[in-house]
Amino acid sequence: MRTFQLLILFFLVCHVSSGKTASSALEQDSRIQEIAQDMVFVKGGCFHMGNVFTEEFPREKPVHEVCLDDYYLGKHEVTVREFKQFVERTGYMTEAEQQDGCHSWEGNGESKKMEFNWRNAGFLQTRNDPVVCVSWNDAGQYIRWLNEKSGKDYRLPTEAEWEYAARSRGKDFQFSWGKGEPSDNIADKTARKELLGEISGQEYDDGYVFTSPVGSFRANEEGLYDMSGNVYEWVSDWADSEYYRVSPKYNPAGPEEGKAKVMRGGSWNPLPELVWTTTRRWNVPGARGAWIGFRLAHPGNLFRAKKMQ
Numbered sequence: 001m002r003t004f005q006l007l008i009l010f011f012l013v014c015h016v017s018s019g020k021t022a023s024s025a026l027e028q029d030s031r032i033q034e035i036a037q038d039m040v041f042v043k044g045g046c047f048h049m050g051n052v053f054t055e056e057f058p059r060e061k062p063v064h065e066v067c068l069d070d071y072y073l074g075k076h077e078v079t080v081r082e083f084k085q086f087v088e089r090t091g092y093m094t095e096a097e098q099q100d101g102c103h104s105w106e107g108n109g110e111s112k113k114m115e116f117n118w119r120n121a122g123f124l125q126t127r128n129d130p131v132v133c134v135s136w137n138d139a140g141q142y143i144r145w146l147n148e149k150s151g152k153d154y155r156l157p158t159e160a161e162w163e164y165a166a167r168s169r170g171k172d173f174q175f176s177w178g179k180g181e182p183s184d185n186i187a188d189k190t191a192r193k194e195l196l197g198e199i200s201g202q203e204y205d206d207g208y209v210f211t212s213p214v215g216s217f218r219a220n221e222e223g224l225y226d227m228s229g230n231v232y233e234w235v236s237d238w239a240d241s242e243y244y245r246v247s248p249k250y251n252p253a254g255p256e257e258g259k260a261k262v263m264r265g266g267s268w269n270p271l272p273e274l275v276w277t278t279t280r281r282w283n284v285p286g287a288r289g290a291w292i293g294f295r296l297a298h299p300g301n302l303f304r305a306k307k308m309q
Contacts, residue, residue, distance in 0.1 A: 035082070035146070035154075039072040039302055040223045042161070047170020049163055050244055051278040059241040060278050066160050067250050070300035073157055073165050076214035076225050077130035077233060077295045078142070083118060084127070086142050094118055095135045096288045102133035104290035105210075105269065108196055121211070121290040128213040130226070130293040136234045136261045136285040139294040146296075156236040157297035159280070160252050162264045166228070166277040168221035174276055176220045176227035176265075183218035184229035185211070185268050186275050195269070210268055210290070228275040231293040232263040239282035260284050267291035 046067040051060035086092060096102040096117040103112045104122030116122050118133045125132075134142075143154050157165070167173045177183045181204075188206045192198045195209065206217070206229075215225045237243075237254025239262050254262070260282040266275030269291045274281065283292075 035150075035296070036152075036302060038075045039296070039298060040075050040165075041300075041302075042071055042073055042165050042222060043169065044068045044070040044300075045164075045169055047164055047167070049160055049170075049247075049278075051276075052172055053174050053276070053278070057279070059280050060244075062244055064244055064247055065249055066164070066247070066252060068161060068164055069251060071157075071161055072298040072300070072302045073161065073222075073224060074295035074297065075219075075223060077231060077293045078139075079128050079214055080118070080125055080131045081127040083131040083134070083142060086145050090145055092138075092141055092145075094133065094138045094288070095286050096133045099286075102288045102290060104133075105195060110289075116290065117288075123210040123290070125211055126213050128215075129211045130214055130231045132211065132231055132290045132293050133288045134293060135288045136294075138288070139234050143296070152298065152302065154296045154298050156234055156294060158251070158253050159235045159237040159262050159264065160247075161297060162233070162235050163277060165222055165224055166220070166265070171221075173220075174278075176224070176277055177218060178221060182206075184226060184275070185217065186229035186266065187269065187271060191268060208268065212268075227265055228277065229266050229268060231265070231267045231291050232281065232289075233265045234292065234294040235262050235264055237262045239280075263292060 046065060048063050049066040050063035051057050052063050094117055101112055101114040102116040102121070103110050104116045105111065106122065116133060118131050121132050139156060143156070146154050164170050166176045168178065173179070175182070185206050185208050188204050190205050191209050206212070212230060217225065219225050220227055238258030239260040240255045240258060243255055263281045263283060264279070266279060
């Protein structure tokens, strides 16, 4: 009788544990499906890549023709909530947490502190704000985990894919919002006053000093949010100021090696000229700032899972 009772108890414990595991797996599958739904299909085509608006900024020259295959791009930047799920399931520690923190903003300038990381950017964030203080390497770890769980091929966009989409499939848009009034989280009137103590002559006020929840502003013509402002976004390319001169016409992916990675899109911090769709900035793969995040890309076969190894 005693043995029988122990067997029943063992069965119940296993059943409950299995139920929790199944529930967790379903929750994870549901989130991966959400990520797939948050991707925007970008029809491939050809465009003139580079700064077509001014003769300045030599690293954005020469303007050159680029042709891209179809692909998908994240509707939003990866959020605090999404990155937190990755950390909770893997125990991953970002480079800011493992090393000496993250650059943020204090007083009238940048400051790097040990306590600044994706959990504490130096200012309040909601779970739907873009995750920041993540390095290019951290973004790669998140994507590797996501692909292992989903069986798909998420990645960072190439620099060419990012610009083509930001310009609504290569149109001559200096800003992602197009020809109309500004609609993004940029270095506006309030931010310049609060961060720099400046009284700016500009009238645009987006309502945020630091990051804003993703999708708070009007999407561009491709249905993509925050492509000009909010946070800089890591892309996959190695940086080279001369690459545009030798870039292949079809699906350029940047140099084969380098010391720094490209960032695109500008941010909330007070450098308004850097939110142009053609602006190129870069930093070492381990760099992290409270104005740097990332968004996902995927080849044109998003809804066909790859074979699991």
